[in-house]
Structures are given as structure tokens and as C-alpha cells.
Amino acid sequence: MTVTDAPQAYRRILLKLSGEALAGDKGSGFDFVRVNQFADEIKGVVETGVGVGLVIGGGNMVRGTQLAALGMDRVAADYMGMLGTVINALALQDVLEKKSLDTRVMTAIRMEELAEPYIRRRALRHFDKGRIVIFAAGTGNPYFSTDTAAALRAIQIKADVIIKATSVDGVYSADPKKDPSATRYEQISYRDVMLEELGVMDQTAVTLCKENKLPLIVLNIHEQGAVARAVRGERVGTMVR
Numbered sequence: 645m646t647v648t649d650a651p652q653a654y655r656r657i658l659l660k661l662s663g664e665a666l667a668g669d670k671g672s673g674f675d676f677v678r679v680n681q682f683a684d685e686i687k688g689v690v691e692t693g694v695g696v697g698l699v700i701g702g703g704n705m706v707r708g709t710q711l712a713a714l715g716m717d718r719v720a721a722d723y724m725g726m727l728g729t730v731i732n733a734l735a736l737q738d739v740l741e742k743k744s745l746d747t748r749v750m751t752a753i754r755m756e757e758l759a760e761p762y763i764r765r766r767a768l769r770h771f772d773k774g775r776i777v778i779f780a781a782g783t784g785n786p787y788f789s790t791d792t793a794a795a796l797r798a799i800q801i802k803a804d805v806i807i808k809a810t811s812v813d814g815v816y817s818a819d820p821k822k823d824p825s826a827t828r829y830e831q832i833s834y835r836d837v838m839l840e841e842l843g844v845m846d847q848t849a850v851t852l853c854k855e856n857k858l859p860l861i862v863l864n865i866h867e868q869g870a871v872a873r874a875v876r877g878e879r880v881g882t883m884v885r
Contacts, residue, residue, distance in 0.1 A: 653877030656695035656771060658798035659686070660791065660808045663732055665865055667704035674704070674735055682809075682865065683739045686776065688872045690745060695771040697801055698778045699794040700736065702728025708786070722786035726753060729790060733780035734758065740776060747776045752784030752793070764800050771801065791849040799856050806858060807874055808845065809865030814882035815844050831883045834860075844884060853884075860884040 661682065668675030690696055705728030711721035733749045740747045748770050749759035760766065762779065770777050782793040791808075798806045815837070818826040834854035837844050844850065844862060853860055863870045863881030874880040 652692055652694050652875050654694060654804040654875050656697070656801065656803045657689070657875060658697045658699065658794055658801065658803040658806045659871065660794040660806060661698065661700045661865065662810065663701035663703035663705060663728065665809065665811070666700070666732055666735070672704050676739070679736065679739050681868075683736065683743055683745075685865070685869070685871050686740065687743050687745055688869070689875050690774075690776060692872070692875065694875050695774075696776050697767075697771070697797060697803060698733075698736070698776065699790055699797060700729055700732045700778065700780070701790045702726070702732060704728075705731055719786040723753075726781040726784070729782060730755070730758065730780045733778040737778055745776055746774065747778065749778045749780055752779070752781040767801055777801075788848065789846050791845040792852065795845070795849040795852040795858070798858055799852065803858070805874075806853065806860045807871060808860060808862045809871065810862060811864065811866065812862075813864040813867065815842055815862050815884065817842075829882050830879065831885070834884060837884060857885075 666674055666679055668678035686696060702725045706724050708722035708725035711724065712718040730751055737747045737749050750762040750767055751759045752762050754761045759780065767777050779793065779797045782788060782790050783796060794806055812820055814828045815832055816826040816828050820826045834850050838847065838850055861874050861881055861883055863874055870880050
């Protein structure tokens with residue numbers, strides 16, 4: 645793997661991907677054409693010398709909140725959702741390693757036959773060695789989303805920024821898929837995100853980022869090169885700080 649010497653705005657990032665992004669237009673499971681595109685995007689960032697941590701949702705497999713709404717015990721449903729994130733992590737790890745990228749999966753729930761347990765010092769050591777680290781199983785606790793897990797892991801690994809890759813190109817005043825008149829923000833404060841209830845991340849994640857002065861970039865993962873441009877410091881998507 646060739647590492648370039650081009651200057652980057654961020655030394656280490658935490659990339660948050662939704663599980664639905666891995667499913668593409670299929671809605672569930674995996675669209676491996678799409679997964680390969682994401683892996684190429686990640687590879688382009690890693691080759692600039694930037695450390696990359698990943699948190700992936702599990703919505704393409706199972707959503708704990710949806711199961712709970714159907715009558716399942718919320719705790720059991722959330723644990724099922726965590727297992728879905730592990731499946732996604734293993735799938736993405738396989739694709740990344742086929743592209744000659746050194747990758748480790750670390751889980752918040754111990755399952756050593758599949759992946760390493762999350763230990764902060766070990767994770768930091770992986771970054772020191774230039775490895776991509778995929779954090780799976782959320783926080784290991786029910787009632788907490790993968791957004792919260794992303795914020796928590798980003799703080800713990802001393803990431804410079806969280807990049808939330810979504811299906812829209814930033815933060816809007818309303819859902820742009822439902823309201824064509826919605827306004828896109830180039831920059832917005834965490835305080836305004838909470839006051840306007842914009843749904844960028846859940847309130848716990850937003851509070852963690854705000855209290856730790858951790859910036860967040862929301863961008864469109866389907867825009868080729870968007871993550872690499874954001875890492876270079878270009879204006880991409882919406883900056884929340």
C-alpha cells in the first residue's frame with residue numbers, strides 16, 4: 645500500500661456508516677458492488693496516511709427499535725441489533741482485506757472466535773501500526789444507538805473528527821426527501837441541532853460531541869471522493885461543531 649505525503653486536515657477520523665448503506669437499493673443484506681465502492685473510498689483515505697476507525701449500523705440486518713415496537717423485549721431486540729453490526733463489520737473487513745488493507749474488528753461484546761474484544765489501548769496500538777479498526781456491537785449496552793457508539797469511540801481513540809456518511813449531502817432544516825424546500829446548512833452548531841431537533845444524530849451522541857468539542861461532518865457517501873475531500877479540509881457536506 646502506497647502512502648502519500650499530501651497534507652491532511654485531520655490525522656485520525658471516525659467514519660460512521662449506516663447498515664442500510666451496505667444494502668444499497670436492495671433494502672436488506674448486502675449489495676457488494678456498493679460495499680466495494682465504500683471500501684475503495686476508505687482505501688483512498690488510508691493511503692493518505694490518515695488513521696481510520698469505523699462504526700457501522702445494523703439496519704440492513706435488524707433494527708432493535710423496530711422489533712421492540714412489534715412487541716419484543718427491548719433489551720433482547722437491541723442485542724440482536726448489536727449482532728447485526730458484527731455481521732456487517734466482518735463483511736466489510738473481508739472486502740477491505742481483499743484490497744490489501746490491514747484491518748481489525750473489535751467488539752463491545754466479547755466473541756473472541758470472531759474478533760478482538762474492545763480494549764482502548766489495543767485499539768490505539770492498531771492505529772499506531774496503520775490498521776483500520778472497525779468497532780462493532782455498539783457500546784455493548786441496550787438503549788444506546790450506533791451514533792452514540794460512534795461518538796464514544798471517536799472520543800476514546802482521540803479522533804479529530806467524526807464523518808457521518810449518509811444518503812444526503814449534509815444537514816437540512818427538514819427531510820429533503822420529503823420537503824423539497826428544505827434548506828441545507830454549510831455549518832451549524834450542536835446547540836442548534838438539538839434546539840431544532842434536526843435528527844443528525846441522537847441526543848446522547850450530540851451531547852457527547854458537544855461536551856468534548858468534537859466536530860462532525862455529515863456528507864453523502866454516494867458522492868465519489870467525498871470522504872477524502874473532507875479529510876483534506878475541503879468544504880463538503882455540513883460541518884457541525
